[in-house]
Amino acid sequence: RKEVEQDPGPFNVPEGATVAFNCTYSNSASQSFFWYRQDCRKEPKLLMSVYSSGNEDGRFTAQLNRASQYISLLIRDSKLSDSATYLCVLPTGNQFYFGTGTSLTVIP
Amino acid sequence: GAVVSQHPSWVICKSGTSVKIECRSLDFQATTMFWYRQFPKQSLMLMATSNEGSKATYEQGVEKDKFLINHASLTLSTLTVTSAHPEDSSFYICSATRGGMNTEAFFGQGTRLTVV
Secondary structure: OOOEEEOOOOEEEEOOOOEEEEEEEEEOOOOEEEEEEEOOOOOOEEEEEEEHHHHHHOOOOOOOEEOOOOEEEEEEEOOOOOOEEEEEEEEEEEEEEEOOOOOEEEOO | OOOOOEEEEEEEEOOOEEEEEEEEEEOOOOOEEEEEOOOOOOOOOOEEEEEEEOOOOOOOOOOOOOEEEEEEEEEEEEEOOOOOOHHHHHEEEEEOOOOOOOOOOEEEEEEEEEOO
């Protein structure tokens, strides 16, 4: 089983919509997670860190469900500029495990 | 955030030649650097973990003699793709961490390698 599993999508949503992505993980001891955003042909950039039950930053909310071993990213009031691939990342010891990424396209 | 610089950003080379990619942490000391490969529409695949002053740890299926990694200092790691073939054409990205548990990874800009 992969360390991190993520629905690749694609998700196509209208501008202003709310969209959520989930990511499941296999290591029950994992304590923290990251959500990265990757634009086409660019390097991933950190979007949010999740160290406890969740984190909120403006239109973005990340939550951690330890019982079910998944993390989620919620984007409210989607903007065209939110179109990208979103990667969930599980740091484990000295390594980082990436999900396959979820592709989001926000449509005008 | 911290800055990781990767060079070159793109390179085209002939089949059979070798290509070196550099990854530098500009404003912090990177105990550990990671090398990833990303094919179109796929996620980052970890190739190897590089610790300063020691041999890199390669992921299963990654040929260490083909992808030579050197991490001679706390600010520089290099990846050399030896005897490149067209199937090695990909997007190669490095990342670095400051060390410790669960710290953020900072990514280089990536190198797009095309082997013709």
